[in-house]
Amino acid sequence: MPGDINSFFFTLGGAEANENAIKAARLYTGRHKILSRYRSYHGATHAAMQMTGDPRRWANEPGASGFIRVMDPIPYDFSFGTTDAERTANHLRYLEEVIQYEGPHTIAAMFVETVIGTNGIQPPPEGWLAGLRALLDKYGILLVCDEVMCGFGRTGKLFAFEHFGAQPDILTMAKGLTSSYVPLGAMGVTDKIAAHFRDNVFWGGLTYNAHPFCLAVAEAVLDVMLEEDMVGNAARMQHVMLAEMAALKARHPSVRDFRAIGLFGAIELQKDRQGTRMAPYNGSHPAIDRMMAFFKQEGLFTISHWWTLMCNPPLSITEAELREGFAIIDRGLAITDEAVEG
Incomplete structure (x- = not known):
């Protein structure tokens, strides 16, 4: 300690x-x-x-x-x-x-x-x-x-x-x-x-x-x-996580914001280009529910919390596995993109 x-x-x-x-x-x-x-x-x-x-x-x-x-x-x-x-x-x-x-x-x-x-x-x-x-x-x-x-x-x-x-x-x-x-x-x-x-x-x-x-x-x-230096792996994978998140924000109008420290990350979702959160405080949105079902179908297991998608993979994850996970997120965000207004 x-x-x-x-x-x-x-x-x-x-x-x-x-x-x-x-x-x-x-x-x-x-x-x-x-x-x-x-x-x-x-x-x-x-x-x-x-x-x-x-x-x-x-x-x-x-x-x-x-x-x-x-x-x-x-x-x-x-x-x-x-x-x-x-x-x-x-x-x-x-x-x-x-x-x-x-x-x-x-x-x-x-x-x-x-x-x-x-x-x-x-x-x-x-x-x-x-x-x-x-x-x-x-x-x-x-x-x-x-x-x-x-x-x-x-x-x-x-x-x-x-x-x-x-x-x-x-x-x-x-x-x-x-x-x-x-x-x-x-x-x-x-x-x-x-x-x-x-x-x-x-x-x-x-x-x-x-x-x-x-x-x-x-x-x-x-x-x-x-x-196995899993702590070091989390530190090394941070730049991969942030780069993948930045690419998602550039491609998807439903991505409001993102952040990560080590392998502790989140993606925020929006319902318009003014940054209105896709789900209300203590609520959800049908498009988020459909996206989460798609992730499960594709073998990606994570959770959403209101308008936020959690990105917290195992500390043992490899760069290839991490990018594979973000590729599934990339496809799934097409569902929330359809719900963006304007």
Whole structure:
């Protein structure tokens, strides 16, 4: 692990890792409130769902107390600026004002997906994570990075926060830890937090947490991941992914935008040349549904989320296989092109 994240509490998945991170942050700081972002997903268990910003939260409300959600530096519609420098400066100023309103002495931690996952595969603006780290330090608020989706090589580094010049106090992880062969998640904490819990009880625990079989599978998966340089492969394939996406945007009027970091990417779809999203917030579009059916028929397995097509292939993928996948996407986008108005 980078930095001084050297102590771990093992769970059965990412949501449980986040649940225990909430407990750890509250016990360590003696504070109750948790900040998170609207453009986020942190898991389907009770407290993790209250941190979540996307509409999967709605059916679980009202929930536990103490969860404060803020806009992301790159929201869906509202803008904090047109450059990374503007977005970073304006968002951190906005966030500091929210902290003042809530009372810094009441806030235990802020949870962020280092690179946003299902809500659009969105890396933070340049300088934002380091700026957030400094802002939270100013008020004694912990930074928790949720890397359940973006961790373990997905972005071209072992952990996504390594791209952005800041280390969290707590890191949560799952998925790639065992490549989903068996259930396992983990909460990693820095040495200062670990020292606190050597002297104070950590009120967490699950019947099956730290199960030796699951841990053995994790060790085997990580051995292969490192021995076969899958993290390096994700980094090397980034330029292929971006080039293929750029070619799709040039050819297809239904492509609104695209982005990728490592093998973590997304293509946004539009229904007109003015950039109107093809599907509404928390909705879909018949053309997207038909396109996804075409992909399945062609042997390409991925998901769409509202107006976004996810491009997150296995870290072991070859350049030829990656281009083969994008060739199928190229053919499938003819379906959404037909739905573009004007």
